[in-house]
Amino acid sequence: MSLIVMKFGGSSVGTPERMQRVAKRIIERQQEGNDIVVVVSAMGDTTDDLIDQSKQLNPNPPAREMDMLLTVGEQISIALLSMTIHQSGHRAVSFTGWQAGIRTEAVHGKAKMTNIHPERVFKALEQGNVAIIAGFQGMTEEGEITTLGRGGSDTTAVAMAAAMNADVCEIYTDVDGIYSTDPRVVKNARKLNEISYDEMLELANLGAAVLHPRAVEYAKHNNVKLVVRSSFTQNEGTSVKEEAVMEQGVVVRGIAFDKNVARISIMGVEDVPGVLANVFGALANNGIDVDIIVQSGVQDGKADFSFTVSGDDKDKAIRVIEGIRSTVSFREATSEADLVKVSIVGAGMVSNPGVAAKMFATISSLGVSIKMVSTSEIKCSCVITAEPLNDVVRALHTAYGLDTADQVFVGGPQERR
Amino acid sequence: MSLIVMKFGGSSVGTPERMQRVAKRIIERQQEGNDIVVVVSAMGDTTDDLIDQSKQLNPNPPAREMDMLLTVGEQISIALLSMTIHQSGHRAVSFTGWQAGIRTEAVHGKAKMTNIHPERVFKALEQGNVAIIAGFQGMTEEGEITTLGRGGSDTTAVAMAAAMNADVCEIYTDVDGIYSTDPRVVKNARKLNEISYDEMLELANLGAAVLHPRAVEYAKHNNVKLVVRSSFTQNEGTSVKEEAVMEQGVVVRGIAFDKNVARISIMGVEDVPGVLANVFGALANNGIDVDIIVQSGVQDGKADFSFTVSGDDKDKAIRVIEGIRSTVSFREATSEADLVKVSIVGAGMVSNPGVAAKMFATISSLGVSIKMVSTSEIKCSCVITAEPLNDVVRALHTAYGLDTADQVFVGGPQERR
Missing domain, CATH: 3.40.1160.10 (Acetylglutamate kinase-like)
Known part of the structure; x- marks a missing residue:
């Protein structure tokens, strides 16, 4: 029993x-x-x-x-x-x-x-x-x-x-499991039979709002086996557990994306200790969530760095940064809206070199330029302009061998509470 | 404080x-x-x-x-x-x-x-x-x-x-206190400043649904002083407590009445031990509440007795009684609907002889015949036909000196839960 x-x-x-x-x-x-x-x-x-x-x-x-x-x-x-x-x-x-x-x-x-x-x-x-x-x-x-x-x-x-x-x-x-990407974008997205806690966390944070990240963390910490399945069908659903089996030859579990991303760049920042803490402390105090942060080295005692925020927070972020000029010295702050972040997620990436390179090559082959990159052990994210997003997701889905012919998506509006 | x-x-x-x-x-x-x-x-x-x-x-x-x-x-x-x-x-x-x-x-x-x-x-x-x-x-x-x-x-x-x-x-x-009778019937009903727990219980059970009887019993048992007052006005309301002051010369606190009463009579009942328990046990088991019970002596080993039930329960009560003929021997059961019960309530009655007699005389003077009578230490109830009820209540209200000229009733639909 x-x-x-x-x-x-x-x-x-x-x-x-x-x-x-x-x-x-x-x-x-x-x-x-x-x-x-x-x-x-x-x-x-x-x-x-x-x-x-x-x-x-x-x-x-x-x-x-x-x-x-x-x-x-x-x-x-x-x-x-x-x-x-x-x-x-x-x-x-x-x-x-x-x-x-x-x-x-x-x-x-x-x-x-x-x-x-x-x-x-x-x-x-x-x-x-x-x-x-x-x-x-x-x-x-x-x-x-x-x-x-x-x-x-x-x-x-x-x-x-x-x-x-x-x-x-x-x-x-309302959906019958976790998919390799959003089936509304990629018609032959595959429903995953298994996924690891860590992969699920990356996918959840990146927009697959089926399971709350806090619950996944709790499950991982207590090693509780989760199954995500539909209230409306008898389909098997997706198991979320510590070690998830990867199909032969597949290293990427899924393609996630965030819409409505904005990039903020701060140029010519005087490189003194505590400058990053000042900038991101001020943003946090104003309730602005920062996602990717990229700093590309220091030249002549000055640094440039960029980060992403939700498109809704772009103007507020610029105002906050202009407001701390008295404590942080910099040349100028610029911003760019109408961006998206696309990510490949998979526990197999860490032991497979060349996974990220394939991502960059796939995106470039569509004539899309990559504006920012961020990587972790099981994820690689690229920030690009919004317009080619669907093409990029489809191309990545195919490139990593995730397409399937006979999958039918059963879904509806998602609930979260 | x-x-x-x-x-x-x-x-x-x-x-x-x-x-x-x-x-x-x-x-x-x-x-x-x-x-x-x-x-x-x-x-x-x-x-x-x-x-x-x-x-x-x-x-x-x-x-x-x-x-x-x-x-x-x-x-x-x-x-x-x-x-x-x-x-x-x-x-x-x-x-x-x-x-x-x-x-x-x-x-x-x-x-x-x-x-x-x-x-x-x-x-x-x-x-x-x-x-x-x-x-x-x-x-x-x-x-x-x-x-x-x-x-x-x-x-x-x-x-x-x-x-x-x-x-x-x-x-x-929703009302601003306890009244000497229903102000919808007697225009110059008086709002009572004080009333005893026992009087309130008699009035509550008799239809003044402002305060639940269970709460009054609990208050009496624990000697909690109650005040009934309006949510909508600043009027003083009515105090309910152990000893309530009576105005000089007044022995009756209020006139209560129950509409929709039916009388059931069982004639020629063989007077053996347990016969009353059989009859009223059967009624209780069928969820029928009995109010007044009157038995008027035994003749030749046979008794007649009558009781009142809600008019809604009349037919069911007759069916229950016919159903126990195998255990209780009687000649016939009759019923009469469209009756009402009118009661005078007052703690002063017990020490004032002639209070009940005045009630009977007042009712008779209107040409109304009294069908049943029941008395307790602080209450006297008469069952009469429904039609003259309002006249009877008004006459009793006047006869016991309860009328007042300057009272204004503030009320609305009553709540009970």
Whole structure:
């Protein structure tokens, strides 16, 4: 008998029909001989509706009271899902985060879990129940209700799987797995059977928003086997685990890309200690996330360096930099918008020389110039102009042998909470 | 400095404007120099909406999961009310039932409170907060979420007042106090300044649905002073307490009435031990509430007796009685519908002979015949035909000196949960 954690997002339970389909799916999995723990998010628009109500009364509500309000969404889901399972003649018991023993630090709105005491959940399973747990929430040692922030329900599922030593944590989503690239761009993108935690993290951060990075990190840290699969089909999905098998001759797992990237360059910066800390400290203090940073050496005591930000932050970033001229001496700051970042990701890259060179050659052969490059052990990213992005992704997908003829993408709008 | 518990029903917080008015009321009361504990119900239609959602998925949901679902309603109220108080620059902390330390027996849907541990609520007050508590809910010793059933929020308020030794428990409603009779029937009904627990119980049970009888019983048992007052006016309201002052020369506090009463008579019942237990046991097992029971002696080993039920239960009651002919021998069962019960209530009656006689005389003087009579120490009830009810109530109101010239009734649809 296996212990399986099944996580369903808000759109999977957004209507009575979907709730019934999820209940059926859970019962099928139980009747295969498994103990089932379910983690579920708030239904459809519940969270947004609650936020709207609160904004009418207080545009800046205290985070503690916001947690008190929003945890209601998952509590509604667990009660209704439990009732739905009962209606089909099976047994289920719902648990709020605190009832499931999820303890967090004393922070509201984005608490981290500290530990889990799943005794009541184990007892419910022993008595033949499906155990249904509210995602996204927990309780401090002082009995305060907290929420876990973005990706919270994914993280709840992974944490319950780790605490209960589950055999697998299945994340049910609107898509039927992780793809080698966005199937909307490359028609014959392949669904991956397996992917490593690290590869998944690179793909998630680069835009494949199926699984929250925090949940992947948690799974990696606790060695929880994840499976990403569709709520709507019986397809096998994608396994995410420590060591993922690579097909013969394939070193790149997938092609990821970020749209709406801007480059900022600061030219003729006086090279004194602490100058980079000053620049990036100021950007961070103004809430600007910086991605790639490139510095190309020092000449005559002056350096040029470039970095990328979201296109939306471009003008603000320039203003912040002009604002620190009193502490940082430089000649000029320039910017360029309408760029994209395209990345190849694969654990095999580290032991295969020439993988990056093939990327540069493929991009160049399309007459596209590469503006910035950044590499890690399992990733190589290039910043290019936006216009040829789809051609570049298709060419890379083919060049690294990822194309498949018979893949059908099953997808829809993605959910993240 | 006084400690005041303020209870607001669902319609008092049903819109953003009402929520803001309640918040203002709370802050005013605090700024008069009081510590304030607030108990609040679910907003407007929230509970009904949740029930509708559940019925779509399971027409007979398990009571445990129904409690999990419905307690959400009060949790939304407390969070939003707390945010509203913060918005006006004051401090508030919300508590679910379990956070406020409300422990109940292990029964779902209508649990009784066993004890209260209000340490966290006291601490919140010490730190200068308004403490806002979800009504209608609690937790078992095993950590299961429970609801208290009908009148639950009133009872929560009274119980918190008792546990915290509050100076007064103020119940805010849609009407501005308890009246000597229904002001829709008697235009110059008087608002009562004071009323005893026992009188209130008789009036509540007889139809003045402002305060739930269970809450009054709890207040009487713990000697908690109640004040019933309007959410919408600054009027003083009605105090409910152990000893209520009677005005000189007045022995009756109020005139109550129940509409839609039916009389059932069972004639020629063989007078053997246990016959009454058989009849009323069968009625109770079929969910039929019996009110007045009258038996008028035994003749030739046969008795006649009559009782009243709600008009809606008349036919069912007759069917139940015909169904027990095998165990209870009787000649025939008859019924009469379209009756009403009118009652005079007052603690002074016990020491004033002739009060009941005046009631019979007043009713008779209108040419109305009395079909049944029932008396207790502080109440005398007569069953009559429905048609002359309003005239009878007006005549009794005048006869017992309750009329007043300058009273203005402020009321609306009544709330009860």
